[in-house]
Amino acid sequence: xxxxxxxxxxxxxxxxxxxxxxxxxxxxxxxxxxxxxxxxxxxxxxxxxxxxxxxxxxxxxxxxxxxxxxxxxxxxxxxxxxxxxxxxxxxxxxxxxxxxxxxxxxxxxxxxxxxxxxxxxxxxxxxxxxxxxxxxxxxxxxxxxxxxxxxxxxxxxxxxxxxxxx
Numbered sequence: 001x002x003x004x005x006x007x008x009x010x011x012x013x014x015x016x017x018x019x020x021x022x023x024x025x026x027x028x029x030x031x032x033x034x035x036x037x038x039x040x041x042x043x044x045x046x047x048x049x050x051x052x053x054x055x056x057x058x059x060x061x062x063x064x065x066x067x068x069x070x071x072x073x074x075x076x077x078x079x080x081x082x083x084x085x086x087x088x089x090x091x092x093x094x095x096x097x098x099x100x101x102x103x104x105x106x107x108x109x110x111x112x113x114x115x116x117x118x119x120x121x122x123x124x125x126x127x128x129x130x131x132x133x134x135x136x137x138x139x140x141x142x143x144x145x146x147x148x149x150x151x152x153x154x155x156x157x158x159x160x161x162x163x164x165x166x
Contacts, residue, residue, distance in 0.1 A: 003020075005027075007096060008020050008023065009088055010088055010091060010094045011094055013088050014091050014092075014101055015094065016058075016104075016121075021056040021057035022057060024056070025056040032055070032056060036053050036054060036056060039056065040052065043070070046073055046074070046077060048074070049067075049070065050065060050067035050069065051065065051066050051070040052065050058120055060125075062124075066145075068145055071128075075117055075130045076141065079132065089116030089117050089132070090108065091116075092108050092109065104119040104150065105118075105119050106154045107129075107131050107133075107154055107161075111131075111133065111161060113134050113161075114131060114132070114133045115132055115133060116131075116132055117129070117131050119153070125145060125146055126153075127146075127147040127148070127150055128146070128147070128153070129143070129144050129147075129153050130142075130143050131143075131157050135165050138164075138165060140161055140164040142160035142161050144160070
C-alpha cells in the first residue's frame with residue numbers, strides 16, 4: 001500500500017503507527033539504521049543531552065533513553081522552525097481508507113487552549129505526553145513522563161498547564 005508522506009505523518013502523530021515510523025525512516029534515509037543514526041546526529045546538534053535513539057518509533061529497547069528536557073527541546077524546535085506542521089499536532093481524528101483513528105491526547109478536547117503535540121506509551125516508561133497550549137497570547141508547554149493511566153497523564157499535564165497560566 002502506498003501513502004503520501006503527509007498522510008503518513010498525520011497517522012504517525014495521531015495514532016503512533018510504529019510501522020509508519022519505520023517506513024518514513026527507510027524512505028528518508030534508505031534504511032532504519034541510517035535513519036536512527038541521523039536522529040542521533042541531529043539530537044547531538046540540537047544539544048540534547050539524554051536522548052539516545054535506537055529505533056524510529058520509540059518502542060522499548062533498554063538502550064533507548066530520553067528526558068523531559070530533551071522532549072521539550074524537540075517540541076520547541078518543531079514549533080519554532082516548522083510552523084507549517086502545527087495543524088498536524090492539533091489533529092483529533094485522521095482517516096485513511098476505511099480506517100478512522102482518534103488522538104490519545106484528551107487535552108485537545110478537555111483543556112481550553114490546548115493546541116497539540118504528541119502522546120506516547122510503552123510499558124517500560126508508562127504514558128507520556130508533550131502538550132502545548134495557548135491562552136491570552138501566552139504559549140506554554142508541559143511534558144509528563146511515566147503516568148500510570150491516560151487519566152493521570154491528562155490530569156498531571158493539565159495541572160502543569162493550569163499552574164503556568166495562573
